[in-house]
Amino acid sequence: xxAAPYYNHGRWVVGCxxxxxxxxxxxxxxxxxxxxGCRDEMVWHPDAAEIQRLCxxxxxxxxxxxxxxxxxxxxxxxxxxxxxGI
Numbered sequence: 001x002x003a004a005p006y007y008n009h010g011r012w013v014v015g016c017x018x019x020x021x022x023x024x025x026x027x028x029x030x031x032x033x034x035x036x037g038c039r040d041e042m043v044w045h046p047d048a049a050e051i052q053r054l055c056x057x058x059x060x061x062x063x064x065x066x067x068x069x070x071x072x073x074x075x076x077x078x079x080x081x082x083x084x085g086i
Contacts, residue, residue, distance in 0.1 A: 002043045007055050010064035014042055047072055057085040 005014040016023065018038040045051060045068070054075040055064040063082075066075060079085050 002041050004043050004045070004068050005048075006068055007051055007064065007066035010056065010061040012048075012052075051075065054079060054085070058082075059084070 003014045003017045005012045007013075016038050021038060050072060051066045054072070055066055057079060058064050
């Protein structure tokens with residue numbers, strides 16, 4: 001299985017792909033489950049740096065989020081609606 005990181009509260013996070021594990025930590029080498037010992041490959045979004053840049057424009061860490069089903073345009077629209085980065 002492969003795991004896709006998402007941006008949550010200003011940090012990259014990845015969930016363990018094991019069905020019975022709900023937590024994991026991220027490393028450059030792979031995903032290591034905190035509880036199950038799972039190790040798997042991470043698949044980074046090709047625009048990860050731009051995703052992080054757009055999210056980091058937001059003044060409050062709690063609003064610095066991106067989910068894997070969102071596009072760059074989604075982030076840009078959200079920022080514009082809240083007058084972030086203008």
